[in-house]
Amino acid sequence: MKIISEIDENKFKEIVYTFFENINDIVKITNKSDDENILIEFENDNKKYTFKNEILFDREKQIQAMTKGGLLNLYGIKNDWGALVGMRPTKLVHKFLAEGKSYTNIEEILKKVYLLNDNKIKLLIDIVKNQIEYIDKDTVALYIGIAFCPTKCTYCSFPAYLKKGKYEKIYDLYIKTLNEEIKLMGDLLKKLDVKINSIYIGGGTPSFLSYDELEELLSNVSSNFNLEYLKEYTFEAGRIDTIDYEKLKLLKSFFVDRISINPQSFKESTLKRVNRYHSIEKLNEVYKMAKDLNFIINMDYILGLPLETTEDILNTIEKMSEYDAKNITIHNLALKKASYLTKNKYELDSEKIDFKKVYEKIYEYADKNGYIPYYMYKQKKSYGENIGFCKKESQSIYNIDMIEENKNVFSIGAGSITKLIKKDEIKRIVMPKDPIMYVNEFKDRIEKKIADILDFYEQE
Numbered sequence: 001m002k003i004i005s006e007i008d009e010n011k012f013k014e015i016v017y018t019f020f021e022n023i024n025d026i027v028k029i030t031n032k033s034d035d036e037n038i039l040i041e042f043e044n045d046n047k048k049y050t051f052k053n054e055i056l057f058d059r060e061k062q063i064q065a066m067t068k069g070g071l072l073n074l075y076g077i078k079n080d081w082g083a084l085v086g087m088r089p090t091k092l093v094h095k096f097l098a099e100g101k102s103y104t105n106i107e108e109i110l111k112k113v114y115l116l117n118d119n120k121i122k123l124l125i126d127i128v129k130n131q132i133e134y135i136d137k138d139t140v141a142l143y144i145g146i147a148f149c150p151t152k153c154t155y156c157s158f159p160a161y162l163k164k165g166k167y168e169k170i171y172d173l174y175i176k177t178l179n180e181e182i183k184l185m186g187d188l189l190k191k192l193d194v195k196i197n198s199i200y201i202g203g204g205t206p207s208f209l210s211y212d213e214l215e216e217l218l219s220n221v222s223s224n225f226n227l228e229y230l231k232e233y234t235f236e237a238g239r240i241d242t243i244d245y246e247k248l249k250l251l252k253s254f255f256v257d258r259i260s261i262n263p264q265s266f267k268e269s270t271l272k273r274v275n276r277y278h279s280i281e282k283l284n285e286v287y288k289m290a291k292d293l294n295f296i297i298n299m300d301y302i303l304g305l306p307l308e309t310t311e312d313i314l315n316t317i318e319k320m321s322e323y324d325a326k327n328i329t330i331h332n333l334a335l336k337k338a339s340y341l342t343k344n345k346y347e348l349d350s351e352k353i354d355f356k357k358v359y360e361k362i363y364e365y366a367d368k369n370g371y372i373p374y375y376m377y378k379q380k381k382s383y384g385e386n387i388g389f390c391k392k393e394s395q396s397i398y399n400i401d402m403i404e405e406n407k408n409v410f411s412i413g414a415g416s417i418t419k420l421i422k423k424d425e426i427k428r429i430v431m432p433k434d435p436i437m438y439v440n441e442f443k444d445r446i447e448k449k450i451a452d453i454l455d456f457y458e459q460e
Contacts, residue, residue, distance in 0.1 A: 005029035007067055015068040018085050019077055038062050042074040049074040056109050069115045082115030087377050088403055093128045130374040131400045139197035141401050145413035146203040147435050150242055151275040157339045159415030159433040160204045174435045175213055177442050179220050181412045186224025188450055192457055195229040198398040206235060207242040218254040232397045238262035240278040243286045252293050261287055262300035266319045267312050270305050298327035305333055310354045317361050326394040330362055331386045334379040355383045375403045414438035420456045427456060
């Protein structure tokens, strides 16, 4: 699509990429707004459309939003999320609240300007109401990433390497380097006198570590960080085949209170197809051990895994009722460039799955079982929203902070991304994904990382 307009083309590139990638029309967009109203005219070879609204918020931002929505209306494209194509739609609601707008004002803007349907407007407002008391900007989050896995899931694009060949040779040095970064970052955070209220150990697969490696890691975290203000300590035990009772007891002894146990699907042939090798019996065994140890449990599921049908997904949703997890996260399969599926040209045929029926069942299940929605995000090349549900007062602070990007997140390990936030700007400090590169470049990278963090805090 070629657009002729005085409006900055960069402002609507995303909507063009998302909905008009294969359309070759020339579209003329003319801004005829005045002091009281936003009025934008759209014209292609076949049709004209005029989009008009009173000024409801920041004039320039409203023009940008209506330009996106107007393109959709010109082509008669109906979309539940309207012109809101960004990854984190709840951030917009938080911004409007910060500007002093009421929920009623925000609902009007979402409907008239962004063209969301009523269900999605209600969902966004409900999520924000369910997370707002868990948001604070006076503390920071800590993330520690383990870049190894027992197998690489075919849909995965995260730093996840197998302990084989050249990576097996570097493995011990990688663990040593990771623990060194924990110590150095611990010293830095104490120097900065920041308050940590959540820790998340993710990956990769943290539970891939041996008992001794895990004990050393947890001990180093306890020794090097001030945990006085900690409200939440999460460990991603998503790969059920790497968990046993001794590791769970060890986690508990270091005050980890939340773990992820991720079935992804209850169809075992699907799990094998995507390189996850656990049985339902093993899942039940690990789940019972975690419940007996009083962990807060999150369970992740993925919609649209290869060859799964609507009935397969509905069966998974039905079987969720057999577990009383405090948190449930529903992901849509997103085909990322770095994943095996994408590299092998796998394409998700969304027409083979009745996603409307699936989502109706998900929300019906959540309501029936006492779950409330508390965070969500969207991804390109996937059907619908990824959404986290929880039992009341079981919200994950870290999940909220990551999606809303409302506070500084200090990250450690290969592929980790430290995020330093000042107003609407985010400074990202990235460590190499590859464990070999992480080890080889560590000295220079950590010196620069520490210098960048200190510089950021000095400028505040």
